[in-house]
Amino acid sequence: MIWVDTIIQGVLLGGLYALFAAGLSLVFGIMRLVNLAHGDLIVFAAYLILLLVSLLGLSPFVAAVIAAPIMFGVGWALQRHVLNRVLGPDILPPLLVTFGLSVVLQNALLEGFSADSQRLSSGEITTASVQMLGLNLGVLPLLTFASAILVIVGLNQLFYRTELGRAFRATSDDAVTAGLMGIRPERIFATATAIAMLVVTLAALYLGMRANFDPNIGPARLIYAFEAVIIGGLGSLWGTLAGGIIIGVAQTVGAAINPEWQILAGHLAFLIVLLIKPRGLFPRAVD
Amino acid sequence: MSLLETHSLTAHYGDFQALFGVDIRLEQGETVAIIGANGAGKSTLMRSISGVLKNGSDQVRFDGRPIGDLTADEIMARGVAMVPEGRRLFPSLSVEENLQIGTYGRKVQGHWSLETIYDMFPILKERRNHPGTALSGGQQQMVAIGRALMSNPRVLLCDEISLGLAPVVIKDIYAAVPQIQDAGASLIVVEQDIGQALKVSDRVYCMMEGRVTLEGPADTLSREAIHDAYFGGAAA
Numbered sequence: 001m002i003w004v005d006t007i008i009q010g011v012l013l014g015g016l017y018a019l020f021a022a023g024l025s026l027v028f029g030i031m032r033l034v035n036l037a038h039g040d041l042i043v044f045a046a047y048l049i050l051l052l053v054s055l056l057g058l059s060p061f062v063a064a065v066i067a068a069p070i071m072f073g074v075g076w077a078l079q080r081h082v083l084n085r086v087l088g089p090d091i092l093p094p095l096l097v098t099f100g101l102s103v104v105l106q107n108a109l110l111e112g113f114s115a116d117s118q119r120l121s122s123g124e125i126t127t128a129s130v131q132m133l134g135l136n137l138g139v140l141p142l143l144t145f146a147s148a149i150l151v152i153v154g155l156n157q158l159f160y161r162t163e164l165g166r167a168f169r170a171t172s173d174d175a176v177t178a179g180l181m182g183i184r185p186e187r188i189f190a191t192a193t194a195i196a197m198l199v200v201t202l203a204a205l206y207l208g209m210r211a212n213f214d215p216n217i218g219p220a221r222l223i224y225a226f227e228a229v230i231i232g233g234l235g236s237l238w239g240t241l242a243g244g245i246i247i248g249v250a251q252t253v254g255a256a257i258n259p260e261w262q263i264l265a266g267h268l269a270f271l272i273v274l275l276i277k278p279r280g281l282f283p284r285a286v287d
Numbered sequence: 288m289s290l291l292e293t294h295s296l297t298a299h300y301g302d303f304q305a306l307f308g309v310d311i312r313l314e315q316g317e318t319v320a321i322i323g324a325n326g327a328g329k330s331t332l333m334r335s336i337s338g339v340l341k342n343g344s345d346q347v348r349f350d351g352r353p354i355g356d357l358t359a360d361e362i363m364a365r366g367v368a369m370v371p372e373g374r375r376l377f378p379s380l381s382v383e384e385n386l387q388i389g390t391y392g393r394k395v396q397g398h399w400s401l402e403t404i405y406d407m408f409p410i411l412k413e414r415r416n417h418p419g420t421a422l423s424g425g426q427q428q429m430v431a432i433g434r435a436l437m438s439n440p441r442v443l444l445c446d447e448i449s450l451g452l453a454p455v456v457i458k459d460i461y462a463a464v465p466q467i468q469d470a471g472a473s474l475i476v477v478e479q480d481i482g483q484a485l486k487v488s489d490r491v492y493c494m495m496e497g498r499v500t501l502e503g504p505a506d507t508l509s510r511e512a513i514h515d516a517y518f519g520g521a522a523a
Contacts, residue, residue, distance in 0.1 A: 166388055173378055176339060180368075182364055183391050
């Protein structure tokens with residue numbers, strides 16, 4: 001029974017990793033941009049929520065609702081004024097720019113908030129639990145997992161059921177031809193990054209309520225996100241959720257065997273999947 | 288005033304100059320064919336007009352206004368749509384989605400809608416939920432034409448729509464042209480097949496090495512004149 005519990009905890013943790021990864025997957029899927037600052041943007045959003053919580057005395061959930069449109073604007077402006085300038089046939093400039101952005105964000109947060117670790121306290125919900133199937137499950141992990149499912153369902157609906165989603169896919173296929181059809185690729189890219197920042201805000205909310213964070217934890221979140229995206233197969237959002245779950249389960253099972261193995265077990269699971277299926281579990285595109 | 292015209296249009300790919308002062312015009316309701324060998328600059332001319340390549344503002348005028356320095360989506364919004372060479376359907380989109388993308392972000396009014404395009408090419412309605420790229424070459428070309436028509440353009444640029452298709456399929460595709468004309472669009476048709484070009488058009492421009500070498504009404508140009516303009520026979 002302890003194993004079932006461990007695995008379920010891992011699955012729920014996978015929801016958090018899927019939230020880390022969904023924004024990354026969205027941006028990569030549409031513009032082949034690897035945003036190395038993705039993890040730091042999550043941490044940045046967490047500090048933004050923290051700031052709203054401490055300044056206005058709000059609950060983290062309300063603060064996240066206020067932070068979301070701000071992050072949307074940050075994403076739009078970042079893409080429109082910085083990243084669009086470096087997108088092109090050469091993949092190196094966007095990597096360098098987002099790497100630089102990652103360093104700048106970490107140091108700015110360090111300057112502004114010090115290296116002390118912080119937490120979003122949400123009162124009872126952090127420790128609340130429910131009995132389900134004979135197991136004691138935390139409300140917060142359940143909420144995180146449900147949010148991840150909702151985000152992925154929502155993004156899938158957006159992609160496959162809306163006019164904007166059609167434009168996303170068309171621009172991803174062929175930006176020049178999309179332009180000929182009246183689509184402005186720069187605007188599509190800015191919208192995509194802005195939407196990714198909404199998901200980032202949600203990820204930041206759960207990250208901050210679940211554990212302590214400080215300005216330097218961004219890159220590790222980026223790695224988990226990356227691994228989830230790659231395990232799932234590039235371009236598949238459900239695959240990203242599966243990837244998050246695999247890493248989450250590997251980490252909790254690893255930790256159950258020996259607490260020192262938690263992080264290592266996640267990375268090993270990633271390597272094993274890569275060995276068996278180099279293109280991920282559910283690859284969408286052939287490129 | 289012509290509906291669409293170019294003035295001393297030049298175009299470059301890096302250091303390579305592809306167009307050397309091209310002047311063409313398209314009148315309202317007219318169909319103009321542009322013929323020439325490979326590398327004559329026909330596709331470059333289409334790419335310049337449609338905004339894929341940027342030009343001096345005044346080098347391309349549409350409806351009396353300069354559009355040479357606008358981006359492709361701005362030119363599309365003004366009413367100039369293109370069927371690009373090689374069709375370029377979006378592989379992630381179904382046939383119907385490929386058609387719908389032609390009206391992205393705008394309300395358009397006019398003859399062309401999903402319904403009228405399915406009337407013109409009934410096979411597309413049967414295949415509406417297939418990926419665009421799963422169709423035969425001719426059917427893909429129908430999607431590409433339909434996609435451009437969905438915006439109800441005033442000018443339709445067709446870049447080598449017969450390329451790589453069997454003669455019987457080409458006939459089917461060109462059978463749609465009179466309907467497109469009747470619905471009010473003016474056309475520029477780029478063709479390597481001279482016979483097809485003369486049949487469909489009112490006027491013909493022949494290009495060679497980035498220049499217009501011959502211009503005239505389709506029904507009066509002699510085969511010899513075209514041959515010379517096409518291959519540079521007399522001039523060389």
